[in-house]
Amino acid sequence: MAIPQHRPLLRRIPGQDASDGAGVRLKRSIGSMPALRLDPFLMLDAFSSDRPDDYIAGFPDHPHRGFETVTYMLDGHMQHRDHMGNTGDLGPGSVQWMTAGRGIIHSEMPMQRDGRMRGFQLWINLPAALKMQPPAYRDIPADAIPSAEPAEGVHLRCIAGHLEGDTWRLAGAVNANGEAATDPILCDLWLAPHAGITLPVPDTHAAFVYLYEGAAQVDDAALSLDSAHVLGEGSAVSLRGGDQGGRCLLVAGKPLGEPIVQYGPFVMNTREEIEQALDDYRRGVLAA
Known part of the structure; x- marks a missing residue:
């Protein structure tokens, strides 16, 4: 068996303060400017606040075309509604996976007036051949997301893709068999103080790690809080928690290598x- 080549840390993309929707405050790392995309990932927004004024206005009706959105809730409660009649409740630990395709009009609105609202939204590009496919939507409750403790002090939730070690294998709730063009991997990791693990990441994929709680490192390189860390080439990533432990997202996908032309919520070629x-x-026919 070949010895896995550990991916080095190439660059850090700090989360930049931003506002979207009707005034929701967030931090945008991947995609904070066009040069900071990581094919096939267009954008990563992180939102976290105990102040209702930072999130209460939500994201009223707005359109999308040409890509997928993945919303992962950590704390709080939001409701999704779209023009197809879908309604979904996003609570702690749940995921909404939406393929905008040729067009969707939807809203994402808080269902709380106080307390903490925390989570992420990731935009994944679609290849030209699939940009005009019919829209699709999937709600994934927290208890439907597979989890494992593959090493001492390591807890792993696999939202998409699959990961495996010598004695364990974890298939995600979405795209577990690699049927999507970008074959995405999206995992949430809890690392106890100084607990570590080496996870396989296909050498065909672009990958990054986003640290959102505590402290952690990739090999000997410390990660910065609220930042995306782009990884170099290799077939595995080695992660370790800091003195107080840490929590991070591992995100990877096959690059499409296609032209990207974006205008707000529309991403085409x-x-x-x-x-x-x-x-x-x-003309009112985007989502017809």
Whole structure:
């Protein structure tokens, strides 16, 4: 068996303060500017606040075309509604996986007036051949997301993709068999103080780690809080918790290598396709 090549830490993308929707405060790392995308990932937003004024206005009706959104809730309660009649309740530990395809109009609104709201939204690009597919939507409750403790002091939830070691294998709740064009991997890791693990990541994938709680490191490189850390080439990533432990996301996917033209909530391959999306939206046929 070949010895896995550990991926080094290439660069750090700090989360930048931003506002979206009707004024929701968040931190944007991946995608905070076009040069900071990581194919196939377009954007990663992290939201976390105990102040209702930071989130209460939510994300009223808005359109998307050409990519997928993945919303992962850690704390709080939001409700999704879309033009297809879908309604989904997102509570702690749950996930919404939405493929916008040719077009979807939806809202994401808080279902609480106090307390902490915390989670993430990840945008994953779609290949040109699938950008105009019919939209799709999936709610995944917290208890449907597989979890494991593959090493002492390590707890792992696998939202998408699959991971395995010498004595364990964990298939995610979404795209567990690699059927998606980007074959995404999305996992949430708790690392106890100084607990460590080496996880396989296919050498075909681009990958990053986002530290959102405590402290951790990749090999000997310390991670920065509220930042995405892009990994170099290799077939595995070695993670270890800091003195107080840490919690982070591991995200990986196959690059598409296609042109990206983005205008707000529309992500296509050409300017002409963006203009068509805008025209379709104005005429009320984006999601027809």
